[in-house]
Amino acid sequence: MNAPALQNAMTQKSNVNSEVGSEVRSELARLMETLGFKAKAASTKVARASTAIKNRALLGLAALLRQNVEALQTANQGDLERAGAAGLAGPLLDRLKLSPKDIETVALGCEQLAAMPDVIGEIIGMKEQPSGIRVGQMRVPIGVFGMIYESRPNVTIEAASLAIKSGNACILRGGSEAIESNMALAALVQRALVEAGLPADAVQLVPTTDREAVGYLITMPQYVDVIIPRGGKGLIARISRDAKVPVIKHLDGNCHMYVDDPCDIAMAVRVADNAKTQKYSPCNATESLLVARGVAADFLPKIGAIYAAKGVEMRCDAEAQAQLALIAGVPGVNIKPATEQDWYEEYLAPIISIKVVAGVDEAIAHINQYSSHHTDAILTRDHMHAQRFLREVDSASVMVNASTRFADGFEFGLGAEIGISTDKFHARGPVGIEGLTSLKYVVLGQGEVRT
Numbered sequence: 001m002n003a004p005a006l007q008n009a010m011t012q013k014s015n016v017n018s019e020v021g022s023e024v025r026s027e028l029a030r031l032m033e034t035l036g037f038k039a040k041a042a043s044t045k046v047a048r049a050s051t052a053i054k055n056r057a058l059l060g061l062a063a064l065l066r067q068n069v070e071a072l073q074t075a076n077q078g079d080l081e082r083a084g085a086a087g088l089a090g091p092l093l094d095r096l097k098l099s100p101k102d103i104e105t106v107a108l109g110c111e112q113l114a115a116m117p118d119v120i121g122e123i124i125g126m127k128e129q130p131s132g133i134r135v136g137q138m139r140v141p142i143g144v145f146g147m148i149y150e151s152r153p154n155v156t157i158e159a160a161s162l163a164i165k166s167g168n169a170c171i172l173r174g175g176s177e178a179i180e181s182n183m184a185l186a187a188l189v190q191r192a193l194v195e196a197g198l199p200a201d202a203v204q205l206v207p208t209t210d211r212e213a214v215g216y217l218i219t220m221p222q223y224v225d226v227i228i229p230r231g232g233k234g235l236i237a238r239i240s241r242d243a244k245v246p247v248i249k250h251l252d253g254n255c256h257m258y259v260d261d262p263c264d265i266a267m268a269v270r271v272a273d274n275a276k277t278q279k280y281s282p283c284n285a286t287e288s289l290l291v292a293r294g295v296a297a298d299f300l301p302k303i304g305a306i307y308a309a310k311g312v313e314m315r316c317d318a319e320a321q322a323q324l325a326l327i328a329g330v331p332g333v334n335i336k337p338a339t340e341q342d343w344y345e346e347y348l349a350p351i352i353s354i355k356v357v358a359g360v361d362e363a364i365a366h367i368n369q370y371s372s373h374h375t376d377a378i379l380t381r382d383h384m385h386a387q388r389f390l391r392e393v394d395s396a397s398v399m400v401n402a403s404t405r406f407a408d409g410f411e412f413g414l415g416a417e418i419g420i421s422t423d424k425f426h427a428r429g430p431v432g433i434e435g436l437t438s439l440k441y442v443v444l445g446q447g448e449v450r451t
Contacts, residue, residue: 001095010438031208031218035171036223038201039144043169043211046202047141051118057164057196062110063187064188065157069103078277083177095151097315098181106157109409113165119433120167123442132448137439141167143225145436146217147418148173148239150231153174153181153249158409158416159228160189161205169202171224173217173233176209183207193273218243228431238332248435250419252346253283253371255404258363258389260380261294267401268379269302275403277310281348283420284375284407288343288353290363291320299324308333312350315342319356343370360385364392371376371395373422375407396422396429 005374035326046054065072076098083096115309147159147170156172163170174182186205193199206213218227221244228248229239240247259268275286291299300323308316308330315338316324324335326388342353343366357363360378377399378389386400397407397420407430409417414432421427427435 022436025105025212027157028208028212029211031187032206032220033223034214035204035206036144036217036220039171039204040171040223041197042201043144045199045203045350046164046169047120047143047167049167049198051120053196053198054118054164054167055114057192057198058110058114058161060192060195061157061161061164061192062107062114064192065103065107065110068188069100072098072103072181072184073100076178077179077436078180079153079178086177091176092324093374094279094281096153096178098153100220101246102154105410106161106416109158110161112410112413113416113433116165116433118165119437123185124439126444131450132446134444135437136442136444137440139437140440141434142367142438143222144169144171145418146171146173146224146227148214148217148227148229148231148235148247149449150175150235151178152230153178155183155230156182156185156205159374160186161416161420162418162433162436163203164193164198164432168436169204171204171206171217172255173206173214179209183394203353212339214239215234215242218245218247221245224425228419246426248419248431249423250283250421252372253285253374253420254288254344254346254370255286255407256288256290256367256376257375257376257404258290258357258360258367258376259284259292259295260360260363260378260382261292262381263292263295263299263379264381265295265302265451266299268299269306269340269377271401272303273306275405276307276312276352277350278403280350282405283346283348285345285348286352286369286377286402286404288355290355290357290366292359292363293319294359296320296323300324300354300356304335305330306331307352310350312352314354316351316354317356320354323356324354338423346372360388364389368392368394374420375404377402377404396420 122139123136126134128134146214151153182205190200193202218239224245226246227243229236230250236249257272304324304327311368313334315336317338327333340352373395375397376393376395379401380386409430409432412430417430420430
């Protein structure tokens with residue numbers, strides 16, 4: 001084939017590929033448009049549903065989850081096998097697992113939500129004005145939210161149950177690695193909705209693993225009122241950059257535990273152990289340990305021995321390394337010098353950074369500089385230090401004498417959470433029912449006119 005003929009053939013092939021690609025994009029656009037249209041229509045029906053009907057759907061969903069544990073695990077196993085073969089990293093594989101305990105936890109979350117008061121329609125702050133009118137605010141559903149998340153299939157139920165209780169509709173886009181698990185869970189949600197007399201379209205799962213579906217979802221303000229991304233930094237950065245609707249962001253969880261002087265050393269060891277090793281992959285696991293100089297010699301060898309026994313790598317400043325020299329001969333101990341980047345790092349793995357600080361002032365300054373403003377805790381016997389830490393640490397959740405692992409909607413009594421927002425607007429911390437609502441002003445009068 002001569003050069004002009006070859007060029008012509010290549011052009012024709014390129015045109016064909018372009019047409020095929022355009023057709024696929026058109027089909028995807030139609031799919032997302034349909035999901036959005038159905039969600040918007042369903043949102044008006046869910047918004048006016050009675051508390052009894054919403055609770056019936058939640059209790060029905062809890063029952064269906066418990067009845068289908070085996071089928072859900074079979075679907076999840078398929079996802080795990082594919083993800084493992086594709087080389088998915090250990091922490092993400094851990095998040096992908098849907099154990100019987102996980103299923104029971106989300107079922108309990110549904111029941112907890114059903115038992116909670118219904119905030120929709122609640123009127124707050126009603127005050128009479130000099131003109132005679134009474135002005136207050138009513139809590140109402142946001143409308144339709146889009147949820148984009150990776151790995152964790154339990155998020156499908158958490159998002160769906162919160163949508164139901166808060167009177168919203170939602171469009172869920174889980175990670176491609178969890179497609180079978182998410183489809184099995186979403187089918188149960190829609191069954192529970194229909195059996196309770198609510199539209200199945202109130203909770204829809206994007207049925208394709210095509211990444212371009214996300215691009216359509218975040219640019220449909222005519223259908224979607226807010227986007228909630230829950231995943232890695234890359235995903236959240238992309239959505240924050242490209243979205244044409246408001247975004248409730250959940251960035252990384254570089255959580256800190258500060259061991260104060262004075263503190264109960266035995267308690268501090270127990271809590272610091274739990275905060276790091278109870279589970280490595282969640283965003284509320286402690287990633288950085290700060291220790292007051294006055295208690296470092298007593299505390300660090302004790303916690304260091306526990307971390308070493310559990311295979312936790314410790315990345316330390318020079319002073320912490322010196323205090324941990326006592327355990328240097330313990331089998332399995334892994335102590336390395338920390339770099340500047342370690343103070344910023346969310347490991348999601350058996351690794352922790354450790355630094356000795358002068359006291360509460362330096363601890364607060366360090367946290368506010370390096371923290372991702374997710375969850376930070378102080379272990380102390382000093383009431384004034386505790387109060388300063390609560391006031392001055394600029395994070396979504398701040399704790400005294402408790403493990404950072406409690407930063408969770410279920411543990412906070414919210415029934416479930418749709419994510420942990422590190423934003424300051426519109427919601428902050430674990431986002432539960434109220435985080436999925438808005439307030440509108442209501443005015444009650446008796447014929448008053450403005451003069």
